Amino acid sequence: MKPRAIALVHREDDLPLVRAGVALGDTVVVSVAPDTSGWMERARALGAVRSVRLWDDALAATDYLGIAYTLAAAVRVLGADGQAPPVVLAGDADRASVGPAVAERLGMPHLGNVVGATVEDGKIVAQRRTRGVVRRFAGAAPCVLCLLTHELEPVHVNAAAGEEETWTLSRIGLTAAELSYRRRFKPVPSPGPPHAPRVFDNVAALAERLRADGLIMTGKK
Amino acid sequence: MANVLVVIELSGGQPLPTSLEALGQARRVSTQLGATLFAVVPLERAPTYGEDDLIATLAARGADKVVLVTDDAVGKSDDTLRWGTHGAALGLVSDLLSPSLLLFAATAGAREVAPRAAARMGAAYLCEAWLEVREERLALWEGCGETAESLEGDLEFPVVATVPAGRYTLADGDEEAEVEMLAVPPRTPDFVEVGSEPDGRPALVIVPEGAGALGAAAEELAGAIGGTLAPASRPAVARLVVSLGAAGFAAGGESRVVLGGDAAARAQGDYAVEGDPAELARTLARALVSSS
Numbered sequence: 001m002k003p004r005a006i007a008l009v010h011r012e013d014d015l016p017l018v019r020a021g022v023a024l025g026d027t028v029v030v031s032v033a034p035d036t037s038g039w040m041e042r043a044r045a046l047g048a049v050r051s052v053r054l055w056d057d058a059l060a061a062t063d064y065l066g067i068a069y070t071l072a073a074a075v076r077v078l079g080a081d082g083q084a085p086p087v088v089l090a091g092d093a094d095r096a097s098v099g100p101a102v103a104e105r106l107g108m109p110h111l112g113n114v115v116g117a118t119v120e121d122g123k124i125v126a127q128r129r130t131r132g133v134v135r136r137f138a139g140a141a142p143c144v145l146c147l148l149t150h151e152l153e154p155v156h157v158n159a160a161a162g163e164e165e166t167w168t169l170s171r172i173g174l175t176a177a178e179l180s181y182r183r184r185f186k187p188v189p190s191p192g193p194p195h196a197p198r199v200f201d202n203v204a205a206l207a208e209r210l211r212a213d214g215l216i217m218t219g220k221k
Numbered sequence: 222m223a224n225v226l227v228v229i230e231l232s233g234g235q236p237l238p239t240s241l242e243a244l245g246q247a248r249r250v251s252t253q254l255g256a257t258l259f260a261v262v263p264l265e266r267a268p269t270y271g272e273d274d275l276i277a278t279l280a281a282r283g284a285d286k287v288v289l290v291t292d293d294a295v296g297k298s299d300d301t302l303r304w305g306t307h308g309a310a311l312g313l314v315s316d317l318l319s320p321s322l323l324l325f326a327a328t329a330g331a332r333e334v335a336p337r338a339a340a341r342m343g344a345a346y347l348c349e350a351w352l353e354v355r356e357e358r359l360a361l362w363e364g365c366g367e368t369a370e371s372l373e374g375d376l377e378f379p380v381v382a383t384v385p386a387g388r389y390t391l392a393d394g395d396e397e398a399e400v401e402m403l404a405v406p407p408r409t410p411d412f413v414e415v416g417s418e419p420d421g422r423p424a425l426v427i428v429p430e431g432a433g434a435l436g437a438a439a440e441e442l443a444g445a446i447g448g449t450l451a452p453a454s455r456p457a458v459a460r461l462v463v464s465l466g467a468a469g470f471a472a473g474g475e476s477r478v479v480l481g482g483d484a485a486a487r488a489q490g491d492y493a494v495e496g497d498p499a500e501l502a503r504t505l506a507r508a509l510v511s512s513s
Contacts, residue, residue, distance in 0.1 A: 065340055092332065095348040095363075100304070100337035109411030110304055112333030125415065130301040130329045131232075132420045132460065137412035146333065150473075151422075151458050184374060185345040192362030192369025193351050197479065197493040198387025203505040206478065206494055207512070212238045213386060215461045215476050216446060216509060 003119055003141050006030060006075055007048070007089045008102065012039045015046065016152035017089045020145075022047040024087055024119055030074050032059055032067055041159030052078070054167040058176035063186035066179040068101030073172035075106060085142035087117070087124055092146040103144035110144035111137060115152070117145055131214040225256045226288075226320040228263070228311065229279065230328055232300050236262075236275065239326035241282050243384040245392035246352055247324055248283030253354045259318060260284035260398075263310040265296030267402060280398035282391055287398050288314055292405035302330030304337055305411040311338050313403055320379060322352075322359070327383035329475065339381035345372055350382035386476065387491055424448030425459040425474070426502070429467040438499040438506075439465055445506035463505075464490065465498035480505065 005021030008014070009031045021027035028050040029043040040051045054074055059067065079086055090099025092112055103110035115134065116127040123138045126145050169175060200206040210216040227247045229240045244260055251258040260279040267289055268275055279287050290310035302325075311334060315323065323338060325331035327349050339346035351362040351369075359376060362369040372380065424446040426439045430453060439450055442463065451457060453467040462474040466482030470489065479490035481498030494501055 064336065064346055065343065068340060095336075095346075096332045097336035097339070097346050097348065100333060100335075101340035101346075103304075104337045104340040110333075110337065111412055112304075113329050126412070128303075129420055129422075134418050134420055135414055136416040138415045139412040143411070185372075185378060187345075187347065187361075187363050187370035187372050190362065190369060190371035190373070191367050192365055192371060193353070195365040195488060197487055197490040199487070199493050199495065201494075203480075203494055203501055204508055206492060207505060207508045209238060209492065210461070210476070210478070212232070212235075213476060214232055 003124065004028070004084050004086050005089055006078060006086045007043070008071055008091070008098070009039065009043060010091065010098075012037070012042075013093065014091045014149055015039060015042060015155040016149050017091060017147060018043045018046040018048050019155060020117055020147060020152070021087070021089050024117060024124070025084070028052065028078055030054065030071065030078070032070055034060070036164070038159055040164045041162070042155065042157050044162040045157045045160035046155065050165070051162070052165045052167055054169075054172070056169045056176055058169070058179045061186065062179045062182045064095065064097040065101050065185065066182035068098050068105050069179065070169070070172065070174060071098065071102050072105035073174050074167070075102070077172050079142075087141050088144040090144060090146045091149040093148065093150045096146060099144055099146035106142070106144070108142050108144050109139060110146065111139070112146040114145045114147045117147075223256060224259060224318045224320045225251045225322045225324070226259045226261050226314065226318060227284075227324045228261050228302075228331075230302055230326055230330060231262070231264075234275070236278060237326055237328065239328065239384070239386040241278075241391055242386070242389045243324045243326050244279065244282050244284060246384065246389035247322070248392035248394060250322075250352055250354055250359065251285075253357070254359060256321065258283060258285045259288050259314075259320075260286070261288045261290065261311075261314050263290050263292060263295050263307045265291065265293065267291055276398065276400055277396075280394055280396060283394035284398045285394075286401060288318075288401045288403060290314060290403045290405060293407055294405070294410060302328065302334045304334050307334055308337065309405045309408065310403075312341060313405055315342055317403070321376075323379065323381045324352075325381075325383045327385040331383050335381055335383050342379050342381065344379035344381045347372070347380065347382040349385040351388070352382065352384070385491065420460060422458070422460045424461040424463065425451045425457060425472050427451055427453050427462060427464040427467045427470045427472060429453055429465065435465050435499050435502070438502040442502040442506040445509045463502075465502055
């Protein structure tokens with residue numbers, strides 16, 4: 001059965017997720033947003049077969065886990081049609097918290113720091129970058145892949161016509177009350193300590209630290 | 222606050238410096254708040270006689286208790302945290318110890334596992350956090366300065382947070398710590414590694430606009446770190462960014478280093494060294510080449 005993808009797009013910078021999904025199979029775009037400012041049309045231009053915008057005012061005040069509950073419920077609804085189990089694609093930029101939380105909520109395997117994914121011999125093969133090496137991992141759907149969207153090629157495409165579905169919480173079996181308790185888990189604006197770099201006394205100490213962090217791959221031209 | 226846990230990430234069998242820094246700040250916070258501090262180490266196998274430096278190091282750096290969680294799957298990892306290899310160990314300790322605070326070093330691996338560990342616990346999650354004690358209470362922020370955000374109230378719920386490199390210093394502890402061993406049952410892996418290749422991203426050496434005198438030193442450093450030169454104005458994402466005193470550079474990376482420059486320039490980095498940028502660049506290049 002041909003895989004399919006569900007791309008969790010929260011902002012325009014996440015559009016590379018749609019292109020990654022289309023490379024895997026039929027792709028549905030889901031966005032939790034009060035409005036999508038035209039990026040859903042661009043997602044359809046990239047080849048998304050369906051676009052779903054889900055919003056309720058309760059989502060504005062909830063935290064990463066409330067958003068994850070919502071997206072997981074949407075994935076379950078989309079996946080209830082008996083078609084192929086999905087590969088859920090989430091962005092891995094900024095806090096990178098929603099994708100792993102969705103995976104936990106859905107009970108799916110997940111892989112982060114992903115820079116690409118393909119289908120090979122019926123398996124999902126993802127390229128994961130850590131500590132100076134890109135490793136290829138093979139697994140099966142359903143799974144969640146968290147992609148480093150800021151490292152993927154930017155999307156330059158015009159909008160395409162098509163229908164955007166608008167869902168509310170009731171469509172996915174949730175209520176605002178179920179999310180409201182997460183309000184207190186969400187950090188609020190509050191001045192904090194200023195950033196200050198770690199200052200090393202000399203470059204030898206700096207070099208030792210960069211090696212220990214796994215960031216130095218020495219090479220001589 | 223009862224239990225504070227710090228997950229110790231290893232590289233080549235040694236704890237990452239950032240993990241020890243997180244342990245250090247957790248030590249200081251735990252001492253002030255009367256919490257018990259656990260250093261949690263996922264391992265493929267328990268250390269044998271003669272290999273117990275790890276436990277001694279964690280005790281010396283502040284752990285009250287060291288929890289070694291053995292799991293065959295950890296041996297199949299590439300040394301970085303990954304949910305498929307380390308998630309079971311993290312779930313086991315969080316179920317057993319019910320931490321009020323669970324900390325990770327802010328590494329690429331932690332970005333993958335920490336939010337999922339938080340979701341599993343129903344915890345709040347902070348990325349690259351500050352943790353301090355203010356007025357005898359734990360204060361937590363995400364972000365810096367005027368744009369920071371904090372968790373308000375009495376924090377009657379667990380918090381999972383990552384701590385960035387260089388933010389805190391090491392702490393001193395006792396010579397000994399209690400050691401507990403846990404074991405995760407074998408299971409089928411979720412993802413299997415099928416190949417690898419070197420990271421194609423270069424390191425970047427950022428040269429301030431118009432600073433022609435830095436050219437030779439910058440090229441020497443770029444050669445030493447396997448990188449390329451870039452002007453300060455170019456947006457880019459690199460493995461490592463080294464700025465030769467340039468302020469306002471646009472490139473981002475896993476780590477940003479500033480050599481020389483004024484205070485404003487150095488404030489952009491995660492790491493900095495004061496001095497003449499050209500001299501620092503040459504010295505760093507030669508130090509790296511001589512030790513490779």
